[in-house]
Amino acid sequence: MVGGLGALFALAYPWLVRQSMRFQARSTVYRGLPFRFSGSLGEAYVAYGVANLVSGLSGSLALPWAWFMQRRYQAQGLEYGTARGHFRGSLGPFYLIGLAGFALTLLGVALVAALAFGGVTLLGGLDGLDFEGLSSGLIIAIVGGYLALGLLYGLAWQYVRAASMHYVLNHFELGGVVRTGATFRPWRLVWIGVTNTLARIVSLGLLTPWAVIRTNRYLIGHIQVHSLTSLDDFSAAQSQSESALGEAATELLDINIGF
8 A cells, every 4th residue: 555655656756846846936926927837747757757766776876867857857947938947057066966965974874883883892892791881882882873874964965955056056047148146155054954953953943933034044145146138028028928827826736846
C-alpha cells in the first residue's frame, strides 16, 4: 500500500511541481500584471522525473545535472507580459556547488569516525578490559557523531540551495532587456538559516515571524533588477491579449519550489 502510494506520488510529482509554479507565478503581480509560467508538462517530466531518476541510478553523480535542468526549467518557463525568461548559466558551476556540499558531508562522516574512535579510547580503552566503559563510550560517540553528521548534512543542503539561488539570479534575464543580480553571500544566508532555526527551537516557534522577516530582509537588500526598458512596455503589449492571462490556477499546491 505504502509502496503504491509512493510510486503514485513519484509519477505525479513533476505535474505537481508544474502546477505549483503556475500558481506561484500568477500570485506574483507587478503593476497590476501577474507573471505566468508556461513550462510544458513534458519538460517538467524531463526536469523533475527523468533527471531525478538518472541522479538516483548514478549514485547522485548526476545530481548537479538534475539541479541544472530544474533551475533552467523554472527560469525559462517564467513570463511577464510578452517577455519570457532565459537562463544563461551552464552545468559546471552546479558541479562545483555539489562538490562543496559533498565536502561538508564527508567532513560529517570523518567526525563520526573520529568521535567513535575517541569515545573508545577515552571511556573504554583499547585494551578491552573495561567492557562496560567501552560500550558507554561507543554509544556516546556514535550518538554525538550522528548528530554532527546530521548538522553538517543540513548545512550542506542549505549551502547548495543558497549557492544555486545566487548563481541563477546572476544568470537570469527576462525578455533580453531585464536582468537580475544577487550580491548576498551564500554562507551568510546559511548562517541566518541556522540561527533562525535555533531561535525557533528556543522560543517554541514564537520567533518564526521574526525569522522569516530577517531572511527576506537580507535577501531583498542584496537582489537587484536591471532593465534597459520600462516594464510598462511588457504590460502594455500584454493588455492587448487578455486571453493569454485568462487561464485560472488549477491547484493551490504549496510545494516550496524556487530559484
